Amino acid sequence: MKITAVKGFPVRCGHRNVFIVKVETDAGIAGLGEGGMSGRELAMQGALEHYARVLVGMDPRRIEHIWQRLYRSQYFEGGKIFGAVISAIDIALWDILGQSLGVPVYQLLGGACRERIQCFATPAALTGPDCLERAKAAVAQGWRSLRFTTGMAEPGWTGGHGSVYEPMESIELAAHWIREVRKAVGPGIALGIDFHHRLSVAEAALFCQKIEDVGLMFLEEPIRAQNPKAYRQLREMTRIPFAIGEEFSNKWEFLPFIEEGLLNFARIDVCNVGGLTEAKKIAGWCEAHYIDVMPHNPLGPVSTAACLHLCASISNFAQLEYLSQVAEQYPRDLFPSFPTISGDSFPLPDAPGLGVSFDEEAATAHAFEFWEAPHWFRRDGSVTNW
Structure with missing residues (x-):
């Protein structure tokens, strides 16, 4: 089994966006993942496009190997955006493995x-x-x-x-x-x-x-x-x-x-x-x-x-x-x-894999919209945390 495509979908989901990743294979099985840096979906999409160039052609069942390769693929290891995108890819790979074996991921x-x-x-x-x-x-x-x-x-x-x-x-x-x-x-x-x-x-x-x-x-x-x-x-x-x-x-x-x-x-x-x-x-x-x-x-x-x-x-x-x-x-x-x-x-x-389905064609009806987490201030005008 080989990875044939890695796609990112920054889509509107309720009051803000979510970032869905779809990993496709030559076996006809596709896995879903989600990146968690809410409000920075386009940054995750950019990182995903870099990782896609590494992933296509790899065996999606080599999950630990892929994790290590992605994490170490840039000189500057770690970081929130890279962590979120690796998360989405990793989750999708487990989804693929579960579906291929006909068992839930757990x-x-x-x-x-x-x-x-x-x-x-x-x-x-x-x-x-x-x-x-x-x-x-x-x-x-x-x-x-x-x-x-x-x-x-x-x-x-x-x-x-x-x-x-x-x-x-x-x-x-x-x-x-x-x-x-x-x-x-x-x-x-x-x-x-x-x-x-x-x-x-x-x-x-x-x-x-x-x-x-x-x-x-x-x-x-x-x-x-x-x-x-x-x-x-x-x-x-x-x-x-x-x-x-x-x-x-x-x-x-x-x-x-x-x-x-x-x-x-x-x-x-x-x-x-x-x-x-x-x-x-x-x-x-x-x-x-x-x-x-x-x-x-x-x-x-x-x-x-x-x-x-x-x-x-x-x-x-x-x-x-x-x-x-x-x-x-x-x-x-x-x-x-x-x-x-x-x-x-x-x-x-009880469904094989994660148990979630995603309609890629419906994504156009839920187009990404810029969304910012609330910006809060003290009464003196200084920035404070949301």
Whole structure:
């Protein structure tokens, strides 16, 4: 079997774009992958065109060999864009292998460790009374784990471009409303908060002090993750478990966080970290350090499917991020079939490969549109994190 073509499809999928990669073979089997650098799809397309020149003619079943060749093919190893494109290609190769053998991908990764894949919901931002109603509604629907975002309660605040975000004010709001959520849903519901790396070490430590008795399952990405020493400092200032890693694009970026005990839940992004090949290695490394895997999954249906196969195949899985409000926007003509959730969990996929289909002809009806992640500012006009 040989690779005959590698195609990229930056397509509109709901409120933003996704980047789908299709790897075709002379056996008539095509595999799908997805790159995770949302908002930079054209950059991924450019990198893919370079990699396509290497891939055509290769045996798609040599997955590890291809991973190493792509990663080492440029003098400047690593990087977010290259990591995302290698991820998409890698996922597509596993899809091809599964289809060629007539088995779901998780069977190739060691078989199923569980019968269902548990997810957590993200009902609302901790900015006002609305989060209480959304939390109670989610629990009534059967969700047992809820993750909340943070923001501001200013009149007219939308969270879009130009929004004001003041960390200290957001901390106060989040501390107040997470306590109210805990009262509303009771002690049996797992709660998490995602600060989207918006805080400094001091701000994050202050927040942790304010809510330490709430019983959070995890605090996600409270500070930026480029400097492990900053997380080491924060780790010494609180006992709250951390969920970290969605920004990492290879195993080496995870290294200090795993080896030094800086994270409790590994937020592996299969579409950014190097695909299923790299994710499986990181998961095994985490298992040796008693760290559970909680994949980052805010993207399209190929991302969700790839995550399901990873989660099914590892013993140290905690929960999968699943944004139902995003999944509801997947165009059915573009993705005729993909895994669907049942309650708050997914059943094991049973289709060969990933279990996702993609209509290449329908892509023209979902043309790429430039989209930027929100740009936020402090009141003094300085840039802050989204």
